[in-house]
Structures are given as structure tokens and as C-alpha cells.
Amino acid sequence: MQTILYSIIWLSNEYLATLLTFAMVPIFLGITFISWLSDRVEASRVGGKYYLGMMVSIVIPLLVAAFFVWVYDGVINIF
Numbered sequence: 070m071q072t073i074l075y076s077i078i079w080l081s082n083e084y085l086a087t088l089l090t091f092a093m094v095p096i097f098l099g100i101t102f103i104s105w106l107s108d109r110v111e112a113s114r115v116g117g118k119y120y121l122g123m124m125v126s127i128v129i130p131l132l133v134a135a136f137f138v139w140v141y142d143g144v145i146n147i148f
Contacts, residue, residue, distance in 0.1 A: 071126065075133040083137075083145050090134045097126045 079086040101123040108115055138145065 071129045072133060075130055076137075079133060079137045083141075086134070086137070087145060090130045094127055094130055097123055101127065 075086065075089075078089060101120065104115065104123070105120070107113070
């Protein structure tokens with residue numbers, strides 16, 4: 070689902086897709102790190118599926134961005 074959504078955004082508006090990729094990946098990475106850190110401090114019942122979902126949310130935008138950068142031969146038309 071995320072792959073389709075990010076692909077549609079990349080096909081329709083490269084500038085918005087670039088902004089979303091550079092914004093969402095660090096946000097999800099930070100949330101994952103803080104969750105992991107708080108889980109180490111005080112044990113919670115957050116399952117492994119949560120961390121798997123968060124890692125997928127980090128990896129999918131990067132893979133889609135890498136694919137479209139490859140398709141566009143490294144030329145991103147942001148204007």
C-alpha cells in the first residue's frame with residue numbers, strides 16, 4: 070500500500086515526493102528510536118510487529134525514491 074501511494078506521488082509531483090521522503094523517513098526513524106529506547110527503560114508490551122511496521126515505513130520510501138531516481142537517471146525535476 071505504501072509503495073503504491075509513494076509511487077503515485079513520485080509520478081505526479083517529484084518535488085512533493087522528494088519533500089515527503091526527506092521528511093517522513095527521519096520522523097519514522099526518530100519515533101522508532103524513541104520507542105525502542107523507552108521500551109528498554111521500562112518494559113512495555115509493544116510487539117515485534119510494531120517495530121517491523123515502523124521499519125517498513127522507513128525502508129519503503131527510500132526504496133521508491135531510489136527507484137525513481139534510477140528511472141529519471143538521477144535528474145529530479147523539482148521546479
